Amino acid sequence: MKDIETIDTLDQLNIDLQGDVSSPLGFIAGGLHAGLRRTRKDFGWIYSTTEANAAGVYTLNRFKAAPLIVTEACIKNNQVLQAIVVNSANANACTGEKGLQDAKDTQAWVAKQLNITQQHVGIASTGVIGSFLPMDKIQHGTEHVMEEQYNHGEYFNQAILTTDTATKHLSVQVEIEGKTVTIGGTAKGSGMIHPNMATMLGFITTDANIESDTLDGCLRESVDESFNMITVDGDTSTNDMVLCMANGQANHTTLDASHPEWHKFEHAFNFVSQYLAKSIAKDGEGATKLVTAKVKGAITTEEARKIAKSIVSSSLVKTAIHGEDANFGRIVAAMGYASDSIVPSETFVTLAKISVVDEGMSVAFDEADLKAKLQEDNIVIEATVGQGNGEAAAYGCDLSYDYVSINASYRT
Structure with missing residues (x-):
């Protein structure tokens, strides 16, 4: 690996x-x-x-x-x-x-x-x-x-x-x-x-x-x-x-x-x-991609961990990554319900190294270019959520059709 x-x-x-x-x-x-x-x-x-x-x-x-x-x-x-x-x-x-x-x-x-x-x-x-x-x-x-x-x-x-x-x-x-x-x-x-x-x-x-x-x-x-x-x-x-x-x-x-x-x-x-x-x-069941969420600027390390975990835990984020869909709104949503300390106007997000959110606002990007980058095996999401010193990284994977198939018949 x-x-x-x-x-x-x-x-x-x-x-x-x-x-x-x-x-x-x-x-x-x-x-x-x-x-x-x-x-x-x-x-x-x-x-x-x-x-x-x-x-x-x-x-x-x-x-x-x-x-x-x-x-x-x-x-x-x-x-x-x-x-x-x-x-x-x-x-x-x-x-x-x-x-x-x-x-x-x-x-x-x-x-x-x-x-x-x-x-x-x-x-x-x-x-x-x-x-x-x-x-x-x-x-x-x-x-x-x-x-x-x-x-x-x-x-x-x-x-x-x-x-x-x-x-x-x-x-x-x-x-x-x-x-x-x-x-x-x-x-x-x-x-x-x-x-x-x-x-x-x-x-x-x-x-x-x-x-x-x-x-x-x-x-x-x-x-x-x-x-x-x-x-x-x-x-x-x-x-x-x-x-x-x-x-x-x-x-x-x-x-x-x-x-x-x-x-x-x-x-x-x-x-x-x-x-x-x-x-x-x-190696998550049915996974095709490793997803890494890196968060910085949080008020504490624990807050950064909560936000990073929320991103990689979100079923909507995971399915979007699997479908190679640049739906950054799902990322922002997962961040927003994870911590009430996030400052939207000081939030920046990049998906596969392409900026998608700047000061809490969407950024124009080349859809085809980002989709091509989402075809890679390792996808990195980076987010700045304020001006604090807290930072953390969390690791997950995409959610595929195979996950359902594997777990629907686990005992058999």
Whole structure:
């Protein structure tokens, strides 16, 4: 997905678009077909050869799935993980006490297989809501965790997918204290995507030496500007989660905000988060275009975020982009109901780099020229809404006929 990599980078940042969660030192990932799907891989794992400090962020949906409840409790109590296992095809959501026990049983089986503490195993699931896990197949999967024939990062990348059309992963490297620090990431998500977590799973690993509390703060700040700024269809799922593990095997002194090279790590971490988030937005169910809304001039960053999210969330904006229709009125409308702090007379909008609104008034433009630009895969909407210092970017996609087709038959 090179075409969506548009984030400014430091010269020291080495990007590997073939990398993933298995790229940092001491991490192994793999996956196999356990039988939850007909033929595709459906069970995956990440393993650190040493205990790793951990952090996580979770869905705001009140119907939080069983694996999230179990994993969140483990990280809160221990701040350490050594393995994460993931199944696709079945969300283990709305499954009550049995669902919780099934998640804990999966934990126990994996812990025994790897000879590690049960509370150091994170659990994640994605797929259809409301069905119990076929535990015989889950147990079969756990019995083969870490077998050499299945240990391949790409197998993990494939095993976690649902309606995704492509795997989503990368790794970056940055020099800290003269030592190479690697951050790897893998994510899935295509539908049920909306800010504040969606039916998406994100996994980030690093061999950096960083304490759990610092890692937690870094993850939350990064998620606010990446995974929480994407939308496909306005639905927030029961299973959304981003987990991060840091095993310290790069062997430098402990990183925190007071470290002279902290900014390099933070930048690299944010790059991974934003790349994965944009990959999810671009791969929205039935999507043909990535839509980016950049807002500046808002009275606060939070207001800018609300406006940017409103633009990419609007069904009317999304359908206009899909139809390559230069209907900028839909953009202005989406901005106007998002925030009452917008100053219309100080509002400027460009669509695909062509000015369409100047000081709140429409601008004459070449319709054919703009339509041609809207045929591109990546569409950028830029808006100035006043003279404030708040700015933000949000990421979404167009809304196509295929989205309806995919979701009308999701369970079949």
